Amino acid sequence: MSQENPVATIHYAGNDLWVGISPSGHAQALDTDHERGSAATPVELLLIALGSCTAVDVINIMRKKREQVTDYRVEVKGFRRDEHPRKFTRMEVRHIVRGRAISERALAQAIELSETKYCSVAATLQPQVEIVSSYEIIEEEKDGQPA
Numbered sequence: 001m002s003q004e005n006p007v008a009t010i011h012y013a014g015n016d017l018w019v020g021i022s023p024s025g026h027a028q029a030l031d032t033d034h035e036r037g038s039a040a041t042p043v044e045l046l047l048i049a050l051g052s053c054t055a056v057d058v059i060n061i062m063r064k065k066r067e068q069v070t071d072y073r074v075e076v077k078g079f080r081r082d083e084h085p086r087k088f089t090r091m092e093v094r095h096i097v098r099g100r101a102i103s104e105r106a107l108a109q110a111i112e113l114s115e116t117k118y119c120s121v122a123a124t125l126q127p128q129v130e131i132v133s134s135y136e137i138i139e140e141e142k143d144g145q146p147a
Contacts, residue, residue, distance in 0.1 A: 043078075043088075050091060050131070051076040053121035057114035058095060058107075065106045070140055071098035088129045095135040102137045111135060 006023035013019055016033040029039035040048070051074040062069050072095070079090040097107055111133050115122055122131055 043080075046088070047076045047078050047091070050119075050121045050125065051093065053119045054093060054095075054111070054114045054133075057118040058110045061110035061113060062097075062102075062106065065103070065110070067099060067102055067106055069097055069099040069102065071138075072096070088125070090130040090132065091125070093131060093133045095133065096138065097135065098138040098140050100140055100142070102139070104137060107135055107137065 008023055009021040010030075011019045011021070016031060016036075017039070018030040018032065020028040020030055022028065028045070030042055030045070031037060031039040032041060034041070055072065055074045058074075059069065059072055062072075075094040075096065077092045077094075078088050079092075080086045080088050095107070095111060115131065115133060125131065
């Protein structure tokens with residue numbers, strides 16, 4: 001299958017439930033009933049898309065730099081307009097890296113490369129959405145506990 005012009009398909013399942021089928025054939029439930037909240041909303045998936053896109057870049061760069069990352073997570077907070085369309089105006093991306101002797105410089109460079117060169121989701125959102133990144137390094141001792 002060509003990824004040049006990927007096609008996603010979204011099926012209405014009734015009662016504000018949807019099933020999205022990715023271009024690679026994977027199903028994802030969506031729920032637009034905010035009170036029920038049985039699955040992610042389309043807007044929530046956008047936050048996940050940005051976080052996962054940059055996370056893949058950053059962890060791959062950190063591996064290439066031979067950094068000893070033992071745990072990594074990304075938190076994405078979105079800020080939306082009050083009026084319709086309630087588009088995002090700002091997203092804050094926080095990278096939380098745990099490991100041994102993690103280089104702050106290496107992590108900052110990895111995040112910058114993701115933001116400016118590799119992350120297609122960030123490139124699609126900018127400049128309409130302000131994306132602000134930060135990071136935290138948690139030093140870990142050899143037994144896996146924080147230092």
